[in-house]
Amino acid sequence: MALPLWKNLLQTTKERILQQRRLSLYNGAHGYEEELIKKKLQQFAGGSINLSKEDNGIGILTLNNPRLMNAFTGTMMVELQERITELENWKDGKGLIVYGAGNTFCSGSDLNAVKEISNSQDGMNMCMFMQNTLTRLMRLPLISVALVQGKAFGGGAELTTACDFRLMTPGSEIRFVHKHMGLVPGWGGAARLVRIVGSGAALQLLSGTARVDPEKALRLGFSEQTLSSSDETRALEEARAWLSQYTEGPVSVIRAMKKVVTAGRELPLEDALRTEKDIFGTVWGGPANLQALVRRPKHK
Numbered sequence: 001m002a003l004p005l006w007k008n009l010l011q012t013t014k015e016r017i018l019q020q021r022r023l024s025l026y027n028g029a030h031g032y033e034e035e036l037i038k039k040k041l042q043q044f045a046g047g048s049i050n051l052s053k054e055d056n057g058i059g060i061l062t063l064n065n066p067r068l069m070n071a072f073t074g075t076m077m078v079e080l081q082e083r084i085t086e087l088e089n090w091k092d093g094k095g096l097i098v099y100g101a102g103n104t105f106c107s108g109s110d111l112n113a114v115k116e117i118s119n120s121q122d123g124m125n126m127c128m129f130m131q132n133t134l135t136r137l138m139r140l141p142l143i144s145v146a147l148v149q150g151k152a153f154g155g156g157a158e159l160t161t162a163c164d165f166r167l168m169t170p171g172s173e174i175r176f177v178h179k180h181m182g183l184v185p186g187w188g189g190a191a192r193l194v195r196i197v198g199s200g201a202a203l204q205l206l207s208g209t210a211r212v213d214p215e216k217a218l219r220l221g222f223s224e225q226t227l228s229s230s231d232e233t234r235a236l237e238e239a240r241a242w243l244s245q246y247t248e249g250p251v252s253v254i255r256a257m258k259k260v261v262t263a264g265r266e267l268p269l270e271d272a273l274r275t276e277k278d279i280f281g282t283v284w285g286g287p288a289n290l291q292a293l294v295r296r297p298k299h300k
């Protein structure tokens with residue numbers, strides 16, 4: 001007998017919460033108090049994280065606090081988590097561009113807020129909150145690009161590592177300034193940077209607080225391309241065009257492709273192979289596969 005609607009909705013909501021708990025890196029077992037840190041972060045207001053979901057399946061996530069070089073206030077950290085949840089539930093999503101308003105990327109945490117949460121408990125909870133959020137961003141079944149204009153400093157540099165790719169505009173700069181703050185990365189940036197550029201280059205960038213310009217980023221394999229324009233609008237159009245070459249095609253196949261690569265990157269080999277098999281099963285004999293068998297495309 002079908003469940004009454006309210007029970008069905010409750011079940012779905014419960015499943016979604018459990019799913020998000022499963023997805024999260026940290027929970028109560030790690031001493032992580034999400035509701036506590038969210039309440040604390042809400043005390044530091046300013047700026048916003050905006051998301052527009054376009055018909056072509058590409059989302060545009062805007063870090064919007066240009067007066068402070070798009071530094072993350074507390075409410076922006078909470079809004080980033082809310083936008084990531086929206087993106088996890090966007091079943092037509094294929095790609096994502098993350099960029100900053102005012103022709104600059106992000107200069108990390110809002111130092112005004114950082115001063116107020118410099119005690120250990122708040123700092124560790126903020127660290128776990130942002131690691132949870134950026135890990136979910138990294139695992140989205142969408143192909144993601146950080147469009148770096150101007151400066152990506154500190155946590156802003158770490159945010160670029162949670163995207164699949166980075167595109168940089170002329171004159172832009174990524175810089176892990178943590179050492180100057182008496183810190184190491186706390187949002188997961190070190191763990192991801194090692195996997196992107198290797199441990200040697202990562203150690204040099206972190207311990208040397210090197211200015212990574214577009215040319216250096218290309219040499220390190222940290223950036224895919226230096227865009228031709230540093231004009232905000234034209235750079236966004238170039239980023240859309242670059243990403244579209246990878247998101248062109250059936251949404252089910254693009255999302256499955258990101259999932260098999262995520263499995264290959266994160267799982268031990270045999271688990272990755274089994275996950276690939278399971279994901280293969282979701283597209284084999286599916287509409288896109290059957291249509292291709294009729295069309296018999298020539299791959300010239």
Ligand SMILES: CC[C@@H](C(=O)O)C(=O)SCCNC(=O)CCNC(=O)[C@H](O)C(C)(C)COP(=O)(O)OP(=O)(O)OC[C@H]1O[C@@H](n2cnc3c(N)ncnc32)[C@H](O)[C@@H]1OP(=O)(O)O
Nearest residue numbers: 067068069071107108109110111112151153154155186187
């Ligand atoms: C886990 C890492 C994480 C953490 O520990 O929580 C962090 O990210 S710590 C923060 C790391 N980031 C920084 O240290 C960057 C600090 N900012 C700068 O170095 C410079 O602002 C800049 C990014 C190089 C840009 O310099 P410039 O072009 O000269 O602009 P201004 O410095 O004049 O900045 C304009 C305006 O913005 C304010 N601002 C900039 N960054 C921040 C920030 N992270 N927090 C708060 N406010 C910031 C800056 O103070 C200016 O405002 P006014 O002083 O009111 O004019």
